[in-house]
Amino acid sequence: MRPSNALITPEGYPFIAYSAGLFLFLAGGAVLLKSVALAVPAAVTLLLVLFVISFFRNPERMPPADTALLVAPADGTVVYVGPATQEHLGACQKISIFMSVFNVHVNRAPISGTVVDRFYKQGKFYDARHADASCENEQCGLVMEQDNGVRVAFVQIAGLIARRILCYAEVGDRLERGQRYGMIRLGSRVDVYLPEGLESLVTVGQTTVAGETALVRLG
Structure with a gap:
């Protein structure tokens, strides 16, 4: 995989997918079962999703004009x-x-x-x-x-x-x-x-x- 200009670097896509999938599983279970026991880990997993997205962010940068x-x-x-x-x-x-x-x-x-x-x-x-x-x-x-x-x-x-x-x-x-x-x-x-x-x-x-x-x- 080569470097990308994407806002989120492609190396992070699998980690984002895994953490987001886990969140949806726990959140869905918490809603369907009305379970507080599942709601707490779902909330923690949501924080994990946000952390992973933040970790793999890939902002544009502008080097200084002075090439020296x-x-x-x-x-x-x-x-x-x-x-x-x-x-x-x-x-x-x-x-x-x-x-x-x-x-x-x-x-x-x-x-x-x-x-x-x-x-x-x-x-x-x-x-x-x-x-x-x-x-x-x-x-x-x-x-x-x-x-x-x-x-x-x-x-x-x-x-x-x-x-x-x-x-x-x-x-x-x-x-x-x-x-x-x-x-x-x-x-x-x-x-x-x-x-x-x-x-x-x-x-x-x-x-x-x-x-x-x-x-x-x-x-």
């Missing part, structure tokens, strides 16, 4: 800004964004360029805010190269609840800044690895909007 700005690949909260070492880039700087279950979970390309590498690692499922999540958790990453040769890596990382990383981009694909390229189901995080010496435009604790919030200026 690298944008956030995920909605969430910045949990780390600082130095790092990445196997494909070497010494670099990193910005980590934690996505709670209430955030939009569709991920977007932070820059325009070509995918030059893709890597996957099986791993553990620490809380995505944990310091060891970047190196220990299950993850899928891409390395992209701009037309000027600058390379950036960004990694989808599974969290404590997340059990499914979806990445549709392959080596050789051309992605545009802000373009949808995948998602992670339930709480998780995305790490962005950047060349050294860039001034971060975000701070720890700041909220980001995928495809819109500027993280650094690449110049």
Whole structure:
């Protein structure tokens, strides 16, 4: 399944159908049997339906006009800004964004360029805010190269609840800044690895909007 522009991302359709079907079953039983015992779980299931719909929402985003700005690949909260070492880039700087279950979970390309590498690692499922999540958790990453040769890596990382990383981009694909390229189901995080010496435009604790919030200026 490829990324979609639909208001609700297609990955969520089965979950919405299952939860809605359960709600209709319980609500129908509560009405037919006049049962309070069924009405309570029906109400809880309705909340579940609304949560699932909210989780798989897929809003449109508009990247900033300044093409030198690298944008956030995920909605969430910045949990780390600082130095790092990445196997494909070497010494670099990193910005980590934690996505709670209430955030939009569709991920977007932070820059325009070509995918030059893709890597996957099986791993553990620490809380995505944990310091060891970047190196220990299950993850899928891409390395992209701009037309000027600058390379950036960004990694989808599974969290404590997340059990499914979806990445549709392959080596050789051309992605545009802000373009949808995948998602992670339930709480998780995305790490962005950047060349050294860039001034971060975000701070720890700041909220980001995928495809819109500027993280650094690449110049």
